[in-house]
Amino acid sequence: MKKNLLYVLFLLVSGIANAQIVNIPDVNFKSFLIEAIDLFDGHPIDANGDGEIQVSEAEEVNTLIITDIYNHAPITNIQGIEFFTNVEVLNIMISQTPDIDLSALTNLESLSIEDERLVNLNIQGLINLETFNLVKSGIISLDLSLSQNLSHIGIAIAYNDDLTSLIIGNNTQLENISVNSTGLESLDLSGCPNIESFSFNFGGSHDVFLNLKNGNINFSSSFGASAYFDNNQGNKCYICIDEGEEFENVSDNVVFGSYCTFKPGGDYNTITGSINYDQFNNGCASGNLSIPLAVVRINDGTTTGYSYNTDGIYNFFTQAGTFNLTPQFENDWFTVTPATINFADNNNNESIHNFCVTSNGIHHDVEVAIIPVLGARPGFDATYKIVYKNKGNQTLSGDVVFTYNDDVLDYVSASATPATGSLTWSYTDLLPFETREVTVILNVNGPMETPAVNIGDVLTFVAAVTPATGDETTEDNSFNYKQDVVGSFDPNDITCLEGATVNPDKIGEYLHYNINFENTGTAAATFIVVKDIIDAAKFDVNTLQILDASHAMETRVTGNKVEFIFDDINLGAAEKGNVTFKIKTLNTLAVNSEVTQQADIFFDYNWPIQTNEATTTFAILSVGSFKQDSSVxxxxxxxxxxxxxxxxxxxxxxxxxxxxxxxxxxxxxxxxxxxxxxxxxxxxxxxxxxxxxxxxxxxx
CATH class of the missing domain: 2.60.40.1220 (Immunoglobulin-like)
Structure with a gap:
């Protein structure tokens, strides 16, 4: 008897639960639901026809359209929708509802909303959502990062500046996205590597930043006509992509580049570490020097790359594989043990390996170079840097001498009191790998002075460095520089410091190049990249050495592409910088061969500035027809x-x-x-x- 009573009680409780009525405060919404059908199978939502929506009836709905557009009274509140927990497809087309909370509909797979008054939309927790469309809303911020099964996103809020933040997050399922909004200033899709088609039309009154650097190197080639970009012609749209990608048929004001970040898109591994000089012979245990701009070579058996850094730290970003690392020096006067790094996968692993460099024998070697910082114009000041570096493995002391024609150049300032026509500095305790520099300002005679200096004249300078003991490479103990006097100059330029003509006996030797850059804008440049594509048919990229950099810098060499990266430089308006390097030409060049260098300079997200071409010819200089007696x-x-x-x-x-x-x-x-x-x-x-x-x- 007790069992029967319990069974009856259970049935009563179950019946009451199933008959629970959904609270729907908006009478127009309730009226709509009572008349509506489930579009999946056509059954009425008010299945029992009692004029109410029971929880059980709401839970039976699979596909639902909510609208007040077609001869329906306006709906201002859709409270009660949270009981439709099994709905998979939901379309909302209303015009008077400012707040919509769909967070309880965890089975929802497709959602489309058109609501001009919509301000707050809660879709957090919709982990099964695959398709999302939003049209004509007043939403300010939208976060879709928790819906990681989304494969399609469509947002059209044209001519409405309300939507200013759209977060997609990391979504490996996203294949199609379309965004039409005038309020957005940035959109990050770097965590979406499988996009197959997209359309972006921003059209606002501001610049736009779009990050498509997602690690998919075939990203652009898979689109064809499925890729569309547009923005207000008066503003710029910067699109960050992976290196090597190309897009066609885009607006003229769309700028593509890969320098939004200095790490790859997608998943990758990192190899990093320091290069230290064992100054105190303690195995680099403590107190030793990191080697600035030291070169580390990486090779995976197929591809070779190089990393240099002003702080002595190297960085490589790789996929899975075996990688051999070898520090390289200009001569063989140092000993270091190479390293091999293995990665079984590309799951963002990191390997840290520090190198300890020791001296091999006793070798003295110091070099010097003259770097033009500010061009020579008649009547104006010109600026030069005299840079000297200890390439040997012993601490050195000596003198640096800078000579110029004091008839046409007047000393303005330097770091030491000069003698007439010559500046001399003594240096002491110049450590191996250490570089020092002196900045000199000279005033150039004007056309009305005697002797006059005019545009087209050539100024001659010589710098020499004298170590206290014998130097093993005397060729670079002095440096000749001939400078053309100009009326005006491009502040972003490249110069071969050996000049436009070099004797053929220098084929196979170093040529020195200086690249100057200046922020000609009105705001500080956060980062600057100088990119130089080396002509591998004429230069040996493996011999590239950095002599000078005005700011902290990282250099990456991939194939014949050299990138000088000044991240976080914050170069103010009208401020200047430079990088100076030397590189050997191939010894297979012939007399009258020409070699050329040119660089692209990127200031933040702007179009690159292309420098002039610095062309040098290996030709016989006009020194007469005498043979050279090398025995002298x-x-x-x-x-x-x-x-x-x-x-x-x-x-x-x-x-x-x-x-x-x-x-x-x-x-x-x-x-x-x-x-x-x-x-x-x-x-x-x-x-x-x-x-x-x-x-x-x-x-x-």
């Missing part, structure tokens, strides 16, 4: 007294010139006395019965 030796060099000339052949005559090319003395003996000469750079021209030789001489 001039020593000591540097000197402050007697200098000996020692050829294997008989001396015909000897001449001494200053840096301006003026003949100072001549004779036929094998010695020259320079004790009465000022410190600076001179040239000794020696003629023998075998030929001629010109040697640079430094007077200490």
């Amino acid at each position: 030796k001039v020593y000591p060099n540097p000197a402050n007294g007697m200098v000996t000339i020692s050829p294997k052949a008989e001396i015909t005559w000897v001449q001494l010139y200053d840096v301006q090319g003026r003949l100072l003395q001549s004779g036929s003996g094998n010695t020259i006395d320079v004790s009465n000469r000022q410190a600076g750079i001179y040239f000794v021209k020696v003629m023998t019965d075998k030929g001629m030789k010109v040697e640079k001489l430094v007077r200490k």
Whole structure:
């Protein structure tokens, strides 16, 4: 008997629950539902015809359209929709409802909303949602990041500035997206690698940033006519894509680039670490120096790349595979153990490997270069940097001498008191891999001064560095620079510091290039990238060395593409910067071969500025028809007294010139006395019965 009573009680409770009536405050919404049908199978939602919607009836609905557009009274509140928990397809076309909460409809797969008064939309928790369309709403912010099964998104809020934030998040299922909105200023789709088609029409009164850098290198080629971009012609749309992607048939004001981030899109692995010099012979345990702009080479058996960084940190971003890392130096005077890194997958793994570099033998080697920072114009100041670097493995001390023609150039400022026509600085304790520099400002004579300097004239400069002990590479202990005087100049330019013509005996040797850049805009540039595509048919990209950078910088070399990345530079309006590098030409070049460098400079999300072409020809210089007698030796060099000339052949005559090319003395003996000469750079021209030789001489 007790069992029967319990059973009856259970049936009563169940019946009451199933007969529970949904609370629908808006009478127009309730009236609509009572008349509506489930479009999935056509059954009426008010299945029992009692003029109410029971919970059980709401739970039976699969496909529902809610509308007050076609001869229906306006609906202002759709409370009660939360009981339709099994609905999979929902279309809402109403005009008076500011708030819609659909968070309880966790089985919803397709949602379309058209509501001009809609301000607040809650769709959090709709994890099964696959299709979402929103038309004519007043929504300000929309977050779809939790609906990671979305494959289609369509948003059309044209001529309405209300929607200013749209968050998609990481969605590997998204295939199609269409956005038409004048309020958005940015949209990030970097976490959506499987998009197959899209359309974007922003059309607002502001610039727009769109991030499509998603790691899918075939992203653009799969679209064809399915990709559409548009924006107000008075504004710019910057679209960040993966390197190598291309899009066609877009508006002229659409700018493509890959520099929105300096990491790849999608999933990738990271290899990073530092390169340290074992200064104290303690295995780089502590207190040792990181090596700025050290070169680390990576190779996976097929592809080779390089990383340089001003702070001595290297970075590589890879996929799965085996990668061999090797620090590289300009000479073999250092020892370091290579490393091999293995990644089984590309699940954002990180490997940190620090290199410890030790000295191999005892070697002294220092180099110097002159870098033009501000061009020479008649009557204006010109700026130069004298950069010197210890390439050897011993700490060095010595002098740096900068010589110029003081008849046409007046000293303005430098870091030391100069002698006439020559500036000299002593340096001490220059550590291996250390670079120092001196900035010099000189005023150029104007056309009305005597002697006059005019546009087209050439100014000559020489810098020399003198280590206290013998240098093993004397060729780079001095640097000649000839500068054309100009009336105006492009602040974003590239210059070959050896000039437009170089003797063919320099084929296979280093050429030096300086790239200047200036922010000509009105706001600070957050980042700057200088990209140089090296002509691999004429240059050996493996020999590239960075000599100078005005700001903290990372250099990446991929194939023959070199990128100098100044991230977080914040270069203010009218502020300047530069990067200077040297690179060897191939020794297979012939006489009269031309080599050219050109760079693209990217300031934030703007169109790149293309520099001039710096072309250099390997041609015979006009030094007469004499053969060169390479046996001639001039020593000591540097000197402050007697200098000996020692050829294997008989001396015909000897001449001494200053840096301006003026003949100072001549004779036929094998010695020259320079004790009465000022410190600076001179040239000794020696003629023998075998030929001629010109040697640079430094007077200490």
